[in-house]
Amino acid sequence: MDVIVNGHKTFCYTGGKPFDPAKPTAVFIHGVLNDHSVWILQTRYLAHHGWNVLAIDLPGHGKSAGEPPATVEDAARFVIALLDAAQVGQAALVGHSFGSLIALEAAAQAPARVTHLALVGTAFPMKVSPALLEASLHQPLQAIDMVNTFSHSMLAPPPSMLGPGTWLYGGSRALMRRVLASNRRVNVFHAGFKACDSYTDGEAAMEKVRCPVLFVLGTGDQMTPPRAAQPLIDRARQSRVVRLAAGHQLMGEAPDGVLFALRDFLAG
Template identity: 45%
Template sequence: MQLTVSGLPVFIYTGGQSFAPAQPVVVLLHGAAHDHSVWNFQARHLARHGFSVLAPDLPGHGRSGGAPLASIEALADWLATLLDAAGVRRAAIAGHSMGSLVALQAAAQFPDRITQLILLGSVAPMPVAAPLLSAAHDDRAVAHAMINQWSYTFASQLGASAVPGISLMGLNRRLMERQGDSVLAIDLGACNAYENGLAAAAAVRCPTLLLCADRDQMTPRRAVKPLHEALAGVADGARMISIPRAGHAMLAEAPDAVGNAIRSFLTRR
C-alpha cells in the first residue's frame, strides 16, 4: 500500500491483507537502516489474526520518499501524520530498536492516539558506540559487519535460520546496503542524540510490553532496567518478556516467539 504523507510517497506493508481501519490497527516500526521487510513474519501473523497492519518504510528508507529524519522527535511527529493519512485515529504501536524510541516518544506525545505500546530491543538512553558511529559515516561495509556481529547469536553466525536456506546475516547485510549512503549514519545519530527516553517513559499511560532477547548484545536485558522502572506509571506496570535463544535481531531469529508474544499482549483482556 502507498500513501502520501506530507507530500511524499510512503510505502506500507499490510501483511498481505487489505488494510481495514475499522479493525484494530497495529503499527510496526523498523530500526536503523532497515525497512518494513524486517517485520514480514509478524505482519502476516497479525494480519491473519484480525489486525489491520501498517508496517511503513520510514522516510528515506526502502521505497518511501524524502530524506531520513534526523531526530526521534521528528519521526514521532511523522508517525502521527501517517496515522492521519491512513484514516486511523487510534492504534497500537510496536517498534524495534530505533523504532522503539519512535514508538516510545509517540506514546508520550500523543497519548490519546496510542492504545498499546510494544518495545523490542529497547533501552533509554540508547547510546551508540563511537567506532560504529564513525564507521557509519566513513565505511559502511565495516559498520554493517559490526552490526551483524552484535545483532545475531553465534548459532545464526554459523548459518542457523528459522527459515531453511536463508542466511540471516547475508539478508541483513543486503538490506542495509540497499539504503542510501547516509541513512545508517543519520539513524544511529538520532538514536545516540535522543535524551528524552526516560522522561517519555514516565509519561506513558497505555499498557506496555518490553520484549528482550536473552542474548542481545546491543540492548542487553540488564540495560533495560532504567526504562522498565521509568514506565512505572503504566497501569499494572510494564510487562517484560524474554525471548530465548535470540539476539538483537529477534524479529528474524525468533519470528514465531515474537509474533506470538505481540499477539498475546494485544489480545489480552
C-alpha cells in the same frame, strides 16, 4: 500500500490484506538501516487474524520518499502524521531498536492515540560507540559487517522465519546494503545511529505513556542488553517483560517468540 504523509509517499506493508479502517491497527517501525521486511512473520499473522498492519519504511528509506528523520522526535511526529493520513484514530505501536525509541516518543507525544506500545530490542539511553558512529559515516559497508556481528547470536533462523538454509548474517547484511543504497543523497545509516545516540528524553517520555507497554528483550543481545531497558521498565505504568533466547535481531532469531508475545499482548 502507499500513504501520502507530509506531501511524500510512505510505503506501508499490510501483510497481504487490504487496509480496513474498521479494524484495529498496529503500526510496525523498523530499526536503523532496516525496512518493513523485518516484520514479515508477525505482520502477516496479525493481518490474517483481525488486525490492520502498517509496517512502514521510514521516510527516505527503502520504498518511502521524503527526508530521513534526523531525530527520534522528528520520526515520532512522522508516525503521528501517518495515523492522520491513514485516518487511524488510535493504533498499537510496535518498534524495534531505533524504532522502539520512535514508538515510545510517539506514545508520549500523543498518548490518547496509542492503545498498546511494544518495544523490541530496546534500551535507554541507546548510545552508539564513537567508533561505530564514525564507521557508519565514513566506512558504512565495514560498519554493516560490525553491526551484523554484534546483532546476531545464531547463524540460521527457525524454519518459521524464512525456511531452511536461510543465512541470518548474509540476509541482514544484504538488507542493510540495499537500504543504504536506496538513498543516495543522505547516509541513513549514520543519521539513524546519530538519532539514537542523541535521544535524551526516554525516561520522561515513558512517564507520559498511558497505555500498557510490552518489552521483548533478547538474552543474547549485545547491541541493547536486557539490563539497558530497565530505566524504561521502571517507569512504565503497566509493563510486561518477555525475554527470549536471541540476539538483537529478535524478529529473525526468535520469530515465534516475538509473534506470540505480540499476539498475547495485543489481545489484552
